[in-house]
Amino acid sequence: MRAHTRRSLFASIATVMVASMALVGCSAGSTTAEGEPDTSLIVGLLATPGNLDYTTTAGAAIPQALLYNVYEGLVKLDNDGTIIPLLAESWTVSDDGLVYDFLLHDGVTFSDGSPFTAESVKFSLERVKDNWTANGPAYLDPIASIEAVSDTEARITLSKPSNSWLFNMSGPVGTMFTESGLKDLATAPVGTGPYTVSSFKTGDSLVLAANTDYWGEAPYMTDVTLRYFTDATAQTNALLSGDINFISGISQFQLVDQFKSNADFQVLEGASTGEVTLSMNNASDAFSDVRVRQAVMYAIDRQAVMDTANSGYGLLIGSMVPPTDPWYDKDLADLYPYDPEKATELLDEAGVSDLSVAFKIPNLPYAVAGAQVVKDQLAKVGITANVTALEFPAVWLDDVFSGHDYDMSLIMHSEPRDVSVFAAPTYYAGYNSPEVMSKFAEADAADPASYIELMKEATTTMAEEAAADWLYLQPAISLADADLLGVPKNTPSLALDLSTIAR
């Protein structure tokens, strides 16, 4: 006991000495000898990237690892979901909302040494239309022309005003590339970010090293390893045993409580953009009648579903909008209180009895657990849900998403600001409301204040017409060593921003 105390005392003195040395300008370096700051970080993640090229490969895993860390765009989303400058120092928008003038940071280079200029902006964004196949190349459709006014001035002209365009520029499609860095996007990305990729073993790990020539403030962590797990228990065990320092976005919430009572760890509960949705095929015979869909809304006790599927973690939302979006309306969560009698009345009114529906879910833990509760609750109002668990992603995408061959499903929609996508008549939900679609279009072209108001109106109409039952918002729960600082709490974008983490 005594020896232990002395050791800690020495460690503290050493820490203070090193810290003061660092203050007067002697770099502490990246060594992990006792007393010096430990600038290496190991992060445990679940979804592994198949390769490192998000221009042609879908899935959240690649942008999670690379966006804002290795790759940067003109703008980024901060942890509260606000658009802030990144490679652009500032920008101005013309009064008609069509012309964006970006002033770029000077002296920025890519990790292969080539300079970042307005020409890079033109090159990168023009490349999207013809060369990108994944991660939404259509997001840049509003762009009419891109002009490199000078090395540090880029002018982008839109064909129509678009509020969502600038937001989307903070995601993968807004990434800045250099022509010399395109040789091997799948394994050797070249960006302007604070980190570079030093090794990548698919299914195992991705190692990032601090970019020594980074144009902005150097990140605290100099060596970051992203380790990929296939099992949430193995992931938490690795944190408990000290193999890793940080888990971003735990997926099985029954594993969280053991960390709350353990002083060695911190538990951060933030908001994600993952709406867990009980989707109803609006185009199917079963659910084309709005009263039947509303009956389902009243028949489901969303709190009970969340308690079972998520150990009570999450937020009841009632629409496809997370609190990090400006048009979030918390009252929508109470639009359809749990009321099985009302559900039965609505079904009678619609002349429906003995309804039997094909309930096709992905074979994911939250969906399997949630579907059981939904099935039981639907049975109480006389709806028989025949549950089939389909292999995810392959079979579910084929059958439900592409084939529209289902009546009901349960899936998390994790993309940011995806509500207008959900409303498209060709989407798998089959929701067809010209009024809502035109409102979304009107909102996108409106001035910022009306934008929020119109978005609110459109999402409210969707909830009133029961386009789907948005059960709850998946929480973003992060677990980390107690001594880590600046751990990102929310996940408003696809990126896991490592640059803020320190010890």
Add this chain to the structure above:
Amino acid sequence: MVLVVLRRIGVFATTVVVASIVTFLMLSILPGNAARIALGVQASEADVAAQATRMGLDRPGIVRYVDWFGHVLIGDFGTSTVSRQPIGPEITDALGITVTLVLTSVVLALLFAIPFGILTAVRQRKPDGAILSGISQIGVAVPGFLAGMLLVTVFAVTLRWLPAGGWVDPGEDFGGFLEHLILPAIALGSVQGAVLSRYVRSSVLEVMREDFIRTARAKGLGAGRALFWHGLRNAAVPVMTVLGLQIATLLVGAVVIERVFSIPGLGSLLLDKVALRDLPAVQGIVLVLVVFVLALNFLVDLAFTVIDPRLRSAR
């Protein structure tokens, strides 16, 4: 003798070809569209169709099979549709990890099973023999993945002596390699060790009743010496048979253990590739596994003829 060997090689080659056809057919009826997975939910149906053409998925099955197997025969497993890297090196890297894990667990299982099995045989009618025998029964009953989870809870989470999972290349850091190897190897080998020790026990008991042991004892050798000099070699034959069969089982068991310990072996690779519908990679992995097991059986057969001269004439 030469004819026998030639016939065996012929059977081997035919089995490989049949296995390649079966693998190909089974995977081609697997539901799910690799092009849709590659492009994700934001892509339109037209984009997905174009991607399928790029990936060569729209060609007739027979063309795809001949193209694939023809290249495999010259050692080219093709390019992964997901990682866009050559599949051959991906498989050999992962196979190296799995084989290391399996062989270590076999060695651990034998190191446990031989002394333990002999001891329980020798102490058969004594109380301690019964207790030892009971312990091996428990070992047989506990599945490997459960043993793995228990080991992680005790040695990684509670005591923090060893890592909870992951893999380190021996060339990179040999100490780290051993640290990461030990728990999964024990988890994978525990059931096999217990099963083998049962076989060692019954095999030794049987041999001890043989006439040649009685003769050796009559010549004045003690029970232990008689067993050591004359019995163990004879007792080894049935144990070898079981071991040969078990290595194939261990490869399958490794898939689960790799999952529990997040080890990037062949099992993990196979499951990842199936989920992403990376068909060229899945076909390659399954074929490598089939060839591996066939080759193993062939080697076990050879080993018999070395251990037991009686089997040479029996052919």
